[in-house]
Amino acid sequence: MGETRKIALTVNGKRYAEEVEVRMHLGDFxxxxxxxxxxxxxxxxxxxxxxxxxxDGVSARSCLMLAVQADGRELLTVEGIAPNEEELHPLQExxxxxxGLQCGFCTPGMLTTLIEFLGDNPDPTEREVRExxxxxxxxxxxYQGIVAAALDAAQxxxxxxxx
Amino acid sequence: MKPPPFSYHLPGSVEEAVGLLGSLExxxxxxxxxxxxxMLNMRFVLPDHVIDLNGIGALSGISxxxxxxxxxxxxxxxxIEFSDPVKTACPLLSEAILQVGHxxxxxxxxxxxxxxxxxxxxxxxxxxAAVDAEIAVxxxxxxxxxxxxxxxxxxxxxxxxxxxxLVSVFLPSWKPxxxxxxxxxxxxHGDFAIVSAAALIEAEGGRIKRxxxxxxxxxxxxxxxxxxxxxxxxxxxxxxxxxxxxxxxRGIEALEDVHAPASYRQHLAAVLSRRALVKAWSRIG
Ligand code: FES
Ligand code: FES
Numbered sequence: 001m002g003e004t005r006k007i008a009l010t011v012n013g014k015r016y017a018e019e020v021e022v023r024m025h026l027g028d029f030x031x032x033x034x035x036x037x038x039x040x041x042x043x044x045x046x047x048x049x050x051x052x053x054x055x056d057g058v059s060a061r062s063c064l065m066l067a068v069q070a071d072g073r074e075l076l077t078v079e080g081i082a083p084n085e086e087e088l089h090p091l092q093e094x095x096x097x098x099x100g101l102q103c104g105f106c107t108p109g110m111l112t113t114l115i116e117f118l119g120d121n122p123d124p125t126e127r128e129v130r131e132x133x134x135x136x137x138x139x140x141x142x143y144q145g146i147v148a149a150a151l152d153a154a155q156x157x158x159x160x161x162x163x
Numbered sequence: 164m165k166p167p168p169f170s171y172h173l174p175g176s177v178e179e180a181v182g183l184l185g186s187l188e189x190x191x192x193x194x195x196x197x198x199x200x201x202m203l204n205m206r207f208v209l210p211d212h213v214i215d216l217n218g219i220g221a222l223s224g225i226s227x228x229x230x231x232x233x234x235x236x237x238x239x240x241x242x243i244e245f246s247d248p249v250k251t252a253c254p255l256l257s258e259a260i261l262q263v264g265h266x267x268x269x270x271x272x273x274x275x276x277x278x279x280x281x282x283x284x285x286x287x288x289x290x291x292a293a294v295d296a297e298i299a300v301x302x303x304x305x306x307x308x309x310x311x312x313x314x315x316x317x318x319x320x321x322x323x324x325x326x327x328x329l330v331s332v333f334l335p336s337w338k339p340x341x342x343x344x345x346x347x348x349x350x351x352h353g354d355f356a357i358v359s360a361a362a363l364i365e366a367e368g369g370r371i372k373r374x375x376x377x378x379x380x381x382x383x384x385x386x387x388x389x390x391x392x393x394x395x396x397x398x399x400x401x402x403x404x405x406x407x408x409x410x411x412x413r414g415i416e417a418l419e420d421v422h423a424p425a426s427y428r429q430h431l432a433a434v435l436s437r438r439a440l441v442k443a444w445s446r447i448g
Binding site for chain 1: 165166167168169170171173193196197200201203204205213215217241264265266267268270271351352353
């Protein structure tokens, strides 16, 4: 093993104190060291967006950050999106209902990206949604279902807020 | 585990970072990581030391200063996107920044990182060329300023010494009410541009008083189209004028790679610089 460092971080509300190899990227750390394999690694050079996670609420490609750089940060990965074991997040429900996924490989990155996006822009246009997911590649759906799901989720989240 | 083994350093100040850079062999600076991390993952670079600049708060920030804007090297591209001082002093940058990668990469990517990496088609260097930016670098002998025209020393090679660190960039602002336009052609949204063009126009009494036209992605670094600029001076702007003034862009020396042959880049240089000028002219306030 090469040089290591101790880091402490929060992932999906849970505190972790870990010793990591300094050269390990955040995506590998989440998957291999924490066992959180929901975050997917497609290209590992910043092109596909599958590895997107939220770092202190802000989206980042986890293959382009070192695990040591997450020291002291609060992360959200796809595992932390649903409110509990039984229920789905409205965005996840919208994905299910609109055929927003087929193989599911791109889905973790799509969801994290859209959580951030819908937080800033609760009432987006279709164009804005397409722009928002332009850094996430999907090889199955042709994006149509994903765009529909995002627009549907925006409505669901708005309805929840008003209720 | 893809990156090669290295030692990791997290300095808290510019002095400390410069000290490390001067004393460590084969060290690389890590800014936003949107270029260095892929190169590490693919093992295109094999540094013995990585010096992470993310712990130096003093390197981030946007401030309106006399005659323009000063932007710290570690300022995130995302912060530029929403900055009001940038919109006021350098709207060309606000427009161009939207073409830099995607939101997830702009959240981390920095101004200094983009300038130091100096990809021939990158947008931030193109804007710096357009406004005659000045780059401030700090090394063991203190800080010096490099005019952007002298900053690219070659293909992806900034004119900085190996022990120097980019601390900030000064962007002189154009007169309020000037016109600006940024145009880019890429195969997919957010990809590296094949060619992009930036135009700035100051007008007086319906005539062009001052113009700046830059293309990037054509040569190894952004190029100012001086011949075009000269042809515009003193003229009344029109589609016809812009078309004829940009024809000379077809003569600039162009790169050739798998994405596009040289002749295609020259063609795009002429077309995009015309479009950027048309846009700039229409925005004169
Ligand atoms: S795995 Fe990170 S962008 Fe593709
Ligand atoms: S659902 Fe298969 S890649 Fe998107």
